[in-house]
Amino acid sequence: MRLDHTLPSLPAMYPGSSGTSLYSTVASNSGMAVAPPVIEQSSYLIRTVGGLSMPVEQGSWVVSAGIHDRTQSLYRLSHQELEKKLVWVSPPPWFLLRWNTDDPPVFSYVVGQNEYQLPESMKGQAVLDVGSSFGAFLFACHERGAALVHSYEPWKKSLAILRRNVEQLRERGTTRIVVFDEAVGPSDGAATYHEAAKRSTASGVALPATSGGTRMVSLDRAIERLLTGSGKDRVELVKIDCEGAEYAVLRACKSWDKVERVVMEYHRGPQDLPALFQASGFVVSTKVDQGDRGHLYAWRGPSRAPAVTHAKPMPRTPPAFCITCSQHPERGEAALSHFREQGLDVRFFEGLYGPELGVRPTREATPGYIMAPGHTGCFLSHTALWRALAMMSFEEVLIFEDDVSLVPDFKTRLAEAMSELPSDWQFVYVGGLFTDAEVSEKLSQRVGVVRYPNGTHAYLAKREAILHLIKTNQEARTHVDIQISQNSLPALKTYVLVPTLARQHTVDGNWPSTT
Numbered sequence: 001m002r003l004d005h006t007l008p009s010l011p012a013m014y015p016g017s018s019g020t021s022l023y024s025t026v027a028s029n030s031g032m033a034v035a036p037p038v039i040e041q042s043s044y045l046i047r048t049v050g051g052l053s054m055p056v057e058q059g060s061w062v063v064s065a066g067i068h069d070r071t072q073s074l075y076r077l078s079h080q081e082l083e084k085k086l087v088w089v090s091p092p093p094w095f096l097l098r099w100n101t102d103d104p105p106v107f108s109y110v111v112g113q114n115e116y117q118l119p120e121s122m123k124g125q126a127v128l129d130v131g132s133s134f135g136a137f138l139f140a141c142h143e144r145g146a147a148l149v150h151s152y153e154p155w156k157k158s159l160a161i162l163r164r165n166v167e168q169l170r171e172r173g174t175t176r177i178v179v180f181d182e183a184v185g186p187s188d189g190a191a192t193y194h195e196a197a198k199r200s201t202a203s204g205v206a207l208p209a210t211s212g213g214t215r216m217v218s219l220d221r222a223i224e225r226l227l228t229g230s231g232k233d234r235v236e237l238v239k240i241d242c243e244g245a246e247y248a249v250l251r252a253c254k255s256w257d258k259v260e261r262v263v264m265e266y267h268r269g270p271q272d273l274p275a276l277f278q279a280s281g282f283v284v285s286t287k288v289d290q291g292d293r294g295h296l297y298a299w300r301g302p303s304r305a306p307a308v309t310h311a312k313p314m315p316r317t318p319p320a321f322c323i324t325c326s327q328h329p330e331r332g333e334a335a336l337s338h339f340r341e342q343g344l345d346v347r348f349f350e351g352l353y354g355p356e357l358g359v360r361p362t363r364e365a366t367p368g369y370i371m372a373p374g375h376t377g378c379f380l381s382h383t384a385l386w387r388a389l390a391m392m393s394f395e396e397v398l399i400f401e402d403d404v405s406l407v408p409d410f411k412t413r414l415a416e417a418m419s420e421l422p423s424d425w426q427f428v429y430v431g432g433l434f435t436d437a438e439v440s441e442k443l444s445q446r447v448g449v450v451r452y453p454n455g456t457h458a459y460l461a462k463r464e465a466i467l468h469l470i471k472t473n474q475e476a477r478t479h480v481d482i483q484i485s486q487n488s489l490p491a492l493k494t495y496v497l498v499p500t501l502a503r504q505h506t507v508d509g510n511w512p513s514t515t
Contacts, residue, residue, distance in 0.1 A: 090319070090393075090394065090395065091107055091111075092317075092345050093319050093347060094168045094172075094345055095135075095139060095165055095168060095169075096134070096161050097134065098134065098161060103133075103134050106133070106134075106136055107139075109136075110137055110139075110140055111136060111140050114140075115295060116137065116140070116239060116263040116295070117263065117295075118140055118141070118144060118263075119144070120144065121144055122141055122144040122146040122236070122237070123144075123145040123147070124145075124146075124147045125141075125146045125147060125148075125237060126146075126147060126148045126149075126226055126227075126229075126230035126232055126234075126236055127146050127148070127149045127150070127226075127235070127236060127237045127238075127239070128149075128150050128152075128222055128223060128226050128235055128237070128238045128239065129149055129150065129151045129152065129239050130152050130184045130219070130222070130238070130239065130240045130241070131152065131240065131241035132151040132152065132153040132158075132162055132179070133153065133162065133241075134158060134162055135151075135161075135165040135166060135169070137239055138151060138165070138166065138169060138177060139165070139169065141175060142169045142172075142173050142175045142177070145173075145174070145175065146175050147174075147175065147176065147230065148175070148176045148177075148178070148226070148229060148230045149175060149177045149178070150178050150226045150229065151166070151179045151180065152180050152182055152183070152184050152222060153179065153180075153181065154181055154182055154183040154214045154215070154216075156181075159179075159181055162179060163179060166179055172343075172345075178229065180217075180222075182214070182215045182216060182217050183214050183215070183216040183217075184216070184217060184218070184219055184240075184249060185216040185217070185218065185219075185248075185249055186218060186219075186248045186251070186252035187216075187218050187252065188216065188217050188218050189216050190214065190216055218253070219249055219250070219252070219253040219255070220252075220253055220255045223235055223238070223253075223255045223258055223259065224255070227258065234258055234259070234260055235258055235259045235260065236261065237259075237260065237261045237263065238259050238261070238262045238263075239262075239263050240262070240263075240264040241264070241265050247273070247276075250273075250276060251276060256277070256280035256281075256282070257280065257281070260299065260300055261297075261298065261299045261300070262277065262282065262296070262297070262298040262299075263296070263298075264295065264296050265293070265294075266293070266294055266295070266296055267293050273286075273296060274286060274296065277296070281300065282298035282299060282300065283298065283299055283300070284296065284297070284298045285298075317344060317345075317398065317411050317414060317415070318397055318398045319347075319394050319396075319397050319398065320339075320344060320345065320346040320347070320397070320399075321346065321347050321349050321389075321397060321398070321399050321400070322335055322339070322346050322347070322348050322349065322399075322400040322401070322402055322404070323348075323349050323351045323381045323382065323385060323399070323400070323401050323402065324348050324349070324350060324351060324402040325350060325351045325353045325377075325402075326350055326353075327353045328402075331402040331403060332348060332402050334402075335348075335400070335402040335404065336348070338405070338406065342406055342410045342411060343411055344410070344411065346400065348402075349381075349385050349388070351377065351378070351380075351381025351382075351384070351385075352377045352380045352381050352384065353374075355373045355374065355377070371476065371477075371478065375476075375479050375480075376476050378401075378456075378479075378480055379473075379476040379479070379480040379483070380476065382399075383469075383470065383480075385399065386466050386469050386470050387470060389463075389466050390463075390467055390470060395463050396460060396461065396462045396463070397460070397461055398414075398430070398458075398459075398460055399456075399458070399459055399460075399461065400458050400502075401457040401458075401504070403457065403504050404457045404458050404502050404503075404504060404505075405502065405503045405504065405505050406458075406501060406502050407501045407502070413501055414430065414501060416446065417446040417447065417497045417501070418460075420443075420444040420445065420446050420447045421495060422443070422447075422493065422495070424493055425460075425462070425493050425494075425495055426461070426462050426464060426465040426468075426492040426493045426494065427459065427460070427461050427462070427465045427489060427493070427494045427495075428460040428461075428494070428495050428496070428497065429450070429453050429458075429459055429494075429495070429496040429497065430459055430460055430497055430500065430501050430502050431455055431457050431459075431501065431503060431504065432450065432453050432455040432496055432500055433453075433454040433455040433481070434450050434452075434453055434454065434455070434496070438450050438451070438452075439498055442498065443495070446498060447495050447496070447497065447498065448495065449495060449496065450496045452485060453485055453489070453496055454485055455481050455504070456480055456484070457502060457503075457504040458500075458501070458502035465488075468488055468491060468492060469484060469488050472484075472488040472491075473488065
């Protein structure tokens with residue numbers, strides 16, 4: 001196959017975002033080539049790989065080879081050591097992180113590793129977050145159904161991304177989040193920072209300034225504000241990121257009797273820190289993480305820690321993309337409405353419309369079949385998306401076509417099925433053109449193997465699978481689902497979900513075909 005003209009530029013994959021990129025795609029008899037991306041100005045959406053600057057989609061990140069700092073001077077581990085210690089969790093695309101800071105590992109510590117030992121449900125709870133940074137702890141509280149969170153973050157470099165993330169959280173749940181651009185200290189007044197707090201985390205607690213400075217409120221006042229806002233007489237949880245010079249904040253607080261639980265990260269903590277909370281009636285447990293860095297947990301009640309979830313990633317849906325085309329906007333609009341009903345955050349990728357590419361029907365490699373222009377456009381759309389994803393940092397993705405029809409409660413059922421997948425899976429049919437009777441082997445209640453699977457309306461792929469799909473599909477010789485089934489999947493660890501969680505409006509006869 002040869003196309004002698006340049007295909008239309010693919011649009012930004014996250015409309016309205018900063019740091020977007022455009023890809024110009026050319027198809028030829030030697031395969032497809034992706035032109036260098038156009039990179040717009042952005043303070044935290046660019047990473048460097050192999051000496052080349054590449055765009056990173058909002059909310060995505062990757063750990064570079066070599067050294068990655070957890071807290072710079074205090075906690076330094078090699079990439080391999082970090083991989084062993086962390087439950088790596090990538091945030092959803094709409095939740096922003098700053099590259100070349102400690103935001104990525106912090107998100108994994110807080111959300112994946114659950115380092116603050118949060119319970120599985122925080123429904124109805126009032127929470128005080130002192131030192132919110134970019135909002136990882138807020139994300140965890142939001143996912144667990146907290147009713148109200150007061151967030152304190154005085155550092156302007158963190159406030160911008162924090163407010164953006166809070167705005168997104170508000171649109172996606174019932175948790176009320178109130179952000180205060182104030183420091184929390186031993187008394188009301190003005191504040192100055194401990195220098196170490198000017199990293200991307202642990203910036204919410206401060207000491208009094210001799211003159212000028214940022215607004216500061218006492219921890220007592222912050223607790224009282226939360227009680228007033230929640231209408232309660234007790235605060236269920238106070239979370240504090242604390243630097244060694246700032247324990248005066250804890251000692252000055254007189255409102256501990258109004259607090260049920262305290263979780264905090266400490267550095268260079270004094271020996272009397274547990275005694276400070278025990279004197280206020282808390283049961284205390286500490287955990288040393290590295291040297292003089294650790295966590296303290298204080299709670300009311302019996303001398304045992306409350307039930308928590310340890311080092312367990314919260315159920316989540318991988319970053320999701322949907323291929324659509326502007327020539328049939330009604331399909332994209334229907335898909336968007338369907339995804340919203342399911343509570344899914346899906347980015348639309350505008351594909352290539354075969355009839356407008358000047359492609360004539362060609363005979364397939366399979367005798368007796370014709371490769372229509374629409375089939376070629378579908379093939380090119382999938383391969384273009386794969387090439388775009390290869391330049392990003394996602395480790396696994398969920399890909400839809402815009403005529404997909406998902407089962408009710410799709411997110412929960414997908415999370416349950418993914419928990420049963422072998423850890424080394426590479427490609428998974430979430431939907432497929434096969435019946436349960438064609439499943440040749442059942443590995444578990446929800447996972448099986450099909451000898452000749454077809455269908456590309458809903459599938460999961462890991463990064464190594466995406467790269468293999470690109471390598472093994474340089475020319476469009478037949479329908480994309482048949483070609484990847486024949487050319488690509490024999491070398492990949494491929495599974496199907498049983499029963500499948502997605503059908504196809506076109507195949508079911510509900511929508512006309514566009515091919």
